Amino acid sequence: MTKHQQKPASFLERLIFNNRPAVILVCLLISVFLFYQAAQVRPSTSFEKMIPLGHPYIQNMLQHRDDLANLGNTVRISVAAKDGDIFAKDYMETLRQIHDEVFYIQGVDRSNMKSLWSPSVRWTEVTEQGFAGGEVIPQTYDGSPESLDDLRSNILKSGQVGRLVANDFKSSIIDVPLMESYSDPEDRGKQIKLDYQQFSHELEEKIRDKYEAQNPNVEIHIIGFAKKVGDLIDGLVGVALFFFVAIGITLALLLWFTRCVKSTIAVVVTTLIAVAWQLGLLHTLGFGLDPYSMLVPFLVFAIGISHGVQKINGIAMASGETDDPLAAARMAFRQLFIPGMVALASDAVGFVTLLLIDIGVIRELAIGASLGVAVIILTNLILLPVAISYMGISQRAVKQAREEAARNHPFWRLLSNFANPIVAPISIVIALLAVGGGLWYGQNLKIGDLDQGAPELHPDSRYNLDNDFVISNYSTSSDVLVVMVKTAPEGCAHYDTLAAMDELMWKMENTEGVQSAVSMVTVARQSIKGMNEGSLKWETLSRNQFVLNSSIARAEGMYNSDCSLAPVLVFLNDHKAETLEHVVSAAREFAEENNREGLEFVLAAGNAGIEAATNEVIAASETTMLIAVYAAVSFMCLLTFRSVAATLCIVLPLVLTSILGNALMAFMGIGVKVATLPVIALGVGIGVDYGIYIYSRLESYLRQGMTLQDAYYETLKSTGKAVIFTGICLAIGVFTWVFSAIKFQADMGLMLTFMFLWNMVGAIWLLPALARFLIKPEKLRQKV
Incomplete structure (x- = not known):
């Protein structure tokens, strides 16, 4: 012994x-x-758990949640006609039935739900007698050719083309805002949290499956945070299958090993x-x-x-x-x-x-x-x-x-040459070159999403195909940044406020990555034009307060009840990290220049605002987290081995893995986001095990008076086999994730496979080379 x-x-x-x-x-x-x-464990998630609640953007959004109807957690259901357009009796009847069916699903914010069948969706026109208007689908609608012609006319006058109605008139949208919790139908005093998986299944069973089967000419597309999370939770079943596959693989490999x-x-x-x-x-x-x-x-x-x-x-x-x-x-x-x-x-x-x-x-x-x-x-x-x-x-x-x-083991004897005084310097040089190359290429690593749609899912997933359909057929993108304009009560209708909002819209519409911008100013300008015989010369803001008051009266839903907050909706081309950074920077710059007493431009709401806040938190936390995890691991090693040299031998191979991991993410087009950031820390946390086991055994042999290379040979004979086996076994187990239906888990599987293997390689290859320069065996012997 x-x-x-x-x-x-x-x-x-x-x-x-x-x-x-x-x-x-x-x-x-x-x-x-x-x-x-x-x-008793069940799949569980919520909208608020997925966002950085401490970020100023999110706090601003939550503070004004009640004033931002349809701008938070919303699902959009697009009902498309395969043949013809929406102006058909069968289509409109199916749309009405879907609207009613969705209306009664638990968790829906019914008061703010919108579709062509909603009474709040109205049309306005200027006549010789003044303004005229009404519901897009009036009470007199009966599905006759005449009423369908009236419907077409009303839609054109409503300003909903490109929003609720597709540009080609072949589909229309039902906007479904959701509540994070709702009253129990059987006990009104009890609140029930929205179950995203159940809600997603209800949309599939009660809406998509039912009505596509009922009307073969209808095709339904569903997007939104709740639907995406529901699809992700469904993907957990596949992940559970991979877990059992990993157990089987591990069992077989362990039996061979032991x-x-x-x-x-x-x-x-x-x-x-x-x-x-x-x-x-x-x-x-x-x-x-x-x-x-x-x-x-x-x-x-x-x-x-x-x-x-x-x-x-x-x-x-x-x-x-x-x-x-x-x-x-x-x-x-x-x-x-x-x-x-x-x-x-x-x-x-x-x-x-x-x-x-x-x-x-x-x-x-x-x-x-x-x-x-x-x-x-x-x-x-x-x-x-x-x-x-x-x-x-x-x-x-x-x-x-x-x-x-x-x-005698020829293979372990061969690997022990990593501690040889001739081979060790070569290993150090190779490691330094890898560090340099990794740092250089890792500069291309981006924060946030790098693709359209839901990057958590594969591009050919049902959700992303639905998202592509909506993006392709509607003028208003599904990626919306909301800038909230705060004033004193009744202050949002003042000319100075509206003029500043108009300037913000102009700035945003001329910012790269922005499709369009909409606010109460949009309605006010159109109303003023209408009050002046439709002349384009009058499509501007009047300085007469009575005219402004009359014009914004038609902008229902574009400001809150006391006119102290009005949102500016900025529709983006996508939610890629670069787009968000560019657009948010422009909005922040405008706010800094124009904020004053009684008028404040507050960022940000909408899904793009949430993404921007998340990206900022991740960008600010990434370096801090890495420093903390390395500081923690280094402290534990230092506390145990009482040696800076030993700590460096264990930690430096992990640093190389992190650098090469970032370069790999940049090469594969994977951004640093909620799904991938933990992998970076977890890879370091798990990888340190290899180095600790190898160094502790190496140190025990060095204390017995062996040379470094002989001590490392004995270490490999006793522990090296277990370390190599563990690295390969774990890599094979997580590699099964690559076949997951959830893309971010496939990405995580690939990253963890790389980290498990490379941490093992670093412990076997680089640790003894570092020990050749950092460890003094004679000092260890003196401590025996």
């Missing part, structure tokens, strides 16, 4: 192994409770117990699973397998020196518990740094991952060796361990 193994048993070791039945009983009782809790059925089952079962405990704790604390936290069970499984493999490998090696399973388990526990604790503590502290990001789903992911790491300490560092102390491992595995320890 090594001197480390010959050390007297610690209090913790005696407490655990002298009370093995009690340890198993406690774990059993915990399992009964948490398994029941895990069975040559022992008992230990293989023990590792997988204890790791699955950790996953179940983590899910149970989530439910106990009041959390559910959303499309982003679905990543956590995979991470817990991956981390658990990583530490389980190290434990089994250590027990197998110890079994080569003793035939007593209990003694072998205690020897492995004594040698690996501290490195395992350090690695898991580093993981946990690294995950906790995600709490710095003010977005609910990321914070819940951080909490879930930290809980998972905590339970792995109990299941894989304590329960697993206790279970093996009873079960033992097969004689075949023991025999293999003894043979491995006794014979």
Whole structure:
């Protein structure tokens, strides 16, 4: 045995192994409770969890939520005619039925719902007697050719072409604003949170499936935040399937690695117990699973397998020196518990740094991952060796361990050359070149979305095809930035206010990336023109307050009840990061120049405003989070090994992985956003395990007086195999995500595959090269 193994048993070791039945009983009782809790976990998300609530834009939007009808969480349903246009009796009847069906779906803000059948959608025209107007679909409508002709005329006069009605008159839209919570129909005092998955399913079953089957000439397209999230939650079923595939792959690889059925089952079962405990704790604390936290069970499984493999490998090696399973388990526990604790503590502290990001789903992911790491300490560092102390491992595995320890390994001897004084400098130079190349290409990495539609889903997904249809057939984009104009009560109708709003609209319409801008000024100018015989010369703002008051009376819905807030709607070409940054910068610049007492231009609402706020939070948090996670990991390594050199040997390979990971994201066109930012921190947190296990074993051999290359050879013989196996096993497990129906999970799978493999490569290749220059073996020997 090594001197480390010959050390007297610690209090913790005696407490655990002298009370093995009690340890198993406690774990059993915990399992009964948490398994029941895990069975209650349900998919859960909300609009507010997906946005940075602390950002000024979001606070402004929430403060004025009641004044911004149809500009928040809204679903748009486009009902298209396959043949002909909307001016057909069958089409209009189907549209009416869909409108009524949607109206009664729970969670719909019925008072602000709009379609051609809504009484609030009206037309206006100028006649010889003055203004005339009415509902677009009047009470006299009966579906006759004459009433359809009247409908066509009313639509043309309503200004809804390109908004509620497609430019080619082949489809129309139902705008469906949603409430985050609503009263229980059976108990009005109780509030029910909107269930996005259920709402999405109702839209599919009650609207799309029902009416497309009922009227073959109708095609329905549905877009909006709630629909997108519903589709993402549905994709979780596929992710669960990938989890079982990962378990199967891991089981097969572990059996090949250990040559022992008992230990293989023990590792997988204890790791699955950790996953179940983590899910149970989530439910106990009041959390559910959303499309982003679905990543956590995979991470817990991956981390658990990583530490389980190290434990089994250590027990197998110890079994080569003793035939007593209990003694072998205690020897492995004594040698690996501290490195395992350090690695898991580093993981946990690294995950906790995600709490710095003010977005609910990321914070819940951080909490879930930290809980998972905590339970792995109990299941894989304590329960697993206790279970093996009873079960033992097969004689075949023991025999293999003894043979491995006794014979010379050409492959490990070859890899040990990474610590050779000639090879090590070459490795350092290659690493520096990789750092330089990664930093250079990583400059192309963007914050936010880089594609139209919902980048979380594949371009050929049903949702993105629906989104493409709406973008192609309507003048008003689905990407809307709202600038809120605040005044004193009754102040939004003053000439100075309207003139400033007109200037803002002109500036925004002449900003790259903007399609058009609409506000109460748009209606006022048209009304003033109408009051002057339709002359284009009069399509401007009058300085006469009575004229202005009359003109904005027709801008219903474009200002709040006391005329103290009026939104300016800016329709964008897309919500790509560059577009948002450019447009928001222009709006902010205008606000800074024109804000004054009694008139304030406030950013921002609309889905584009939310995206812009999210991008700003991520841009501000990315560097802070990376510094925090590296500081936390470095501190844990420094605290454990009491050596700056050892800390650098472990952390610098992780830095290289992060730099190359950013370059890979830039090459693949993946932006840094809510879905991908956690992967950067998680990759560092999990990757540190490899370095800690390798360095702790390397240090123990150096303390025995070995040269660096010989010590590294012995390290590879004992731990290197487990590290390489773990990296490959985990990479294969998460690579299955590449086939996910959810694009951001496919991207995460690819990124994690890269990070698992490259962190393993960095620990095997770069760590010994760094040790050649940073570690002084003679100083370690002096400390023995």
